[in-house]
Amino acid sequence: MVRASRLVSLLMLLQTRERMTARELAAALEVSVRTVYRDVESLGAAGVPVYGEPGHEGGYRLVEGYRTRLTGLTAPEAESLFLASLPAAADELGMGSTAAAAQVKLLAALPAELRVRADRSAQRFHLDTPSWYHDADRVPHLAAVAGAAWQQRTVTIRYLRWEQPQEIVRTVEPHGIVLKGGRWYLVARAAEREMRTYRVSRLLGVDVLADEFEREPGFDLAAYWADQLERFDHDRxxxxxxxxxxxxxxxxxxxxxxxxxxxxxxxxxxxxxxxxxxxxxxxxxxxxxxxxxxxxxxxxxxxxxxxxxxxxxxxxxxxxxxxxxx
Structure with a gap:
């Protein structure tokens, strides 16, 4: 079972990447290079059109145009498929129809048994992100700032803050969007090159500019957010x-x-x-x-x-x- 799962993973790696060396495959699968050689031979014997190219620019490839409907999902992974989806969040980001279409295509690629298990999970579990006694924020400008973060476009925002002056105008570089307890936050680099956090529901206006920006080298959104939460508690x-x-x-x-x-x-x-x-x-x-x-x-x-x-x-x-x- 372990080897079968590894063969599927190897096939998926080759299908999603143009070329991989034996050493790269070994690192990704956490096995020895010798094991990769044996697994590639096994795939070839099973009829998978995989071939190796020698030389410095060489590596293993699949024959151009070859695709498999095999997803490599195990039964528990299929059951967790719907737990990973956030339809409400996708709608607010302006990606509801796209996410739904992707989910339909992924389900269509599953074998019948796994498709049933994924559907069963969707009918038994529901994720409701807002906390008790609080409605989710109204975020009419979420899709605009999310798109700017994706395209690395600078934006000018009008923002309503607690301190005076309350209404301010800033030109910022969106680095990420965070959903916390039903509330959306924009993480952006300000003019002084400092990362700041803005609550999206307090954005009064957003103007996406033509200017593109380079992301902060090595910026980790999850690590930044964890640090912000720690600072918030410390200050509070x-x-x-x-x-x-x-x-x-x-x-x-x-x-x-x-x-x-x-x-x-x-x-x-x-x-x-x-x-x-x-x-x-x-x-x-x-x-x-x-x-x-x-x-x-x-x-x-x-x-x-x-x-x-x-x-x-x-x-x-x-x-x-x-x-x-x-």
Missing amino acids: FRGTATLRISPQGAERLPHLLEPAVADAASRTAGPPDEAGWVEVTIPVEPAEQAVTDLLRLGADAEVLGPPKLREHMATVVEALARRYAR
Whole structure:
């Protein structure tokens, strides 16, 4: 089974590339060059028109015009076919019909049994990217900036930001598009050669220019985004708070507060007292937002410090008590 799968992979590599040397094939398949020689012989014996060209520019090729309908997909891979599709995202990017057509063609190339398994997966799993209680952003300019990123075209954007002046105009070089929690973000290089992130729903206008740009050498969109998320948490959580949490509060905390907070509470939890309460240290935002977040835990948590946060909590709780005592 392993060798059969490897032969299929070798055939797919030769079908998708014009030429590959034995050493390149060996590296791609993670086998020895000798194994590649044997596998190529086996393909030839099975009727696959593969031939080798000697010399520095040589390598293995398929006879020109030869194509196979064989996809090389295993049953689990076929089942995951629809899990990899994002029809809503494709629609917003202006690629809905193209993605649907590609999916139909790919399904048509599958053997009947695998086609059934892929369809079964589509009927049993659905991906809904927006978070609870929040609708997806309206993004009328998404297709324009996505197309500019693909074509490496400079764009002039009108953007609405939180700080003053709110409406700004920037000429930027789009390097990528990110979908996070149902919200789209544009990652672009600004005039000062610094990468910046713009929320696409806050774009008021987009003008795609004729100018092409060269991408930042070695730019990795996924790595950039991971770094941005880490910085966001670092900038947002400007302090720490010490809490006493009941057993019920500890159980509810991961469902009420953010993963970074829940993780910190788990790591810093001290030994329980006689009533089962534990002391934890968690990262918090500035006092006003921290109070709003910590009130979600209700009477299952007590803020021990810092003193200003405890005082702020007491003020809010006392005001609530007076209001409900009427």
